Amino acid sequence: MRVNIGGDSGRDDYGLPPVDIEIPDDARELDRDVQAYHRELRAQRWRRRTRRLAGPLSSDSMVLPLLAGCLALTLLAGTLLTVFSGAQLTSQVGRAGHPLPDATVLVGGAQEPLRNLSGSVLALVPPRCGCPHLRQLADQADSAKVKIYVVGTHGVQVAGMTKRTGLDPTHAVEDTQNALTSTYDPATLTAVLVDADGSVAEVVSDRGGGFQLTSALRSLARGGTQGLPQPGGTVTASVAAGPAGG
Secondary structure (H helix, E strand, C coil), X not given: CCCCCCCCHHHCCCCCCCCCCCCCCCHHHHHHHHHHHHHHHHHHHHHHHHHHHHHXXXXXXXXXXXXXXHHHHHHHHHHHHHHHHHHHHHHHCCCECCECCCCEEEECCEEEEHHHCCCEEEEEECCCCCCCCHHHHHHHHHHCCCEEEEEEXXXXXXXXXXXXXXXXXXXXXXXXXXXXXXXXXXXXXXXXXXXXXXEEEEEEECCCCCXXXXXXXXXXXXXXXXXXXCCCCCCCCCCCCCCCCC
């Protein structure tokens, strides 16, 4: 049945515009239209799901935070790598086979680079240390013709101890920058043997039995340490002779 467009508009009770309506005699003729309608609905649902899943990833509001997060992770990884690498290198400074810390100390009251004390033995004195074997260590250094310096750590003043040991005042060292203190943090009297090139040959702590370093000190002297100038450009004897301490 076809509606006559030019017919009487008064027959339309709903005020709708006139349309042509064709009603088939057989409803099976509408199958293709129904299938096309359902295909269109499925396509619309697919497009909506696709936009929900891919939309955030393709929009600037999501891409920029992702890029910022990746950059932050990269910077964090680089920072951690630098920190850990620096900590490892720092921990090696002052250890056997590595140089002394790059710092300045007071040697007999005068400022000197710590690495100027090459070819010597540094006797590190911690707080409240009676150091009964300091004289023994000094005698062994004297026998090997190796200079010895008494270093006060944690602010310990060693001028009096140096004098009592029979050493010249220029052998008293103040660790003003805490370089040796932070590197070794000695709990007891500790001997640091330093080669002529400023690298550490050996680190030995007094465990209560004193020191037996004569052989090691002689090896240090044979490495070219004998007769090296003292800080300030003078050459002096290492220690004053005296009986070995217990």
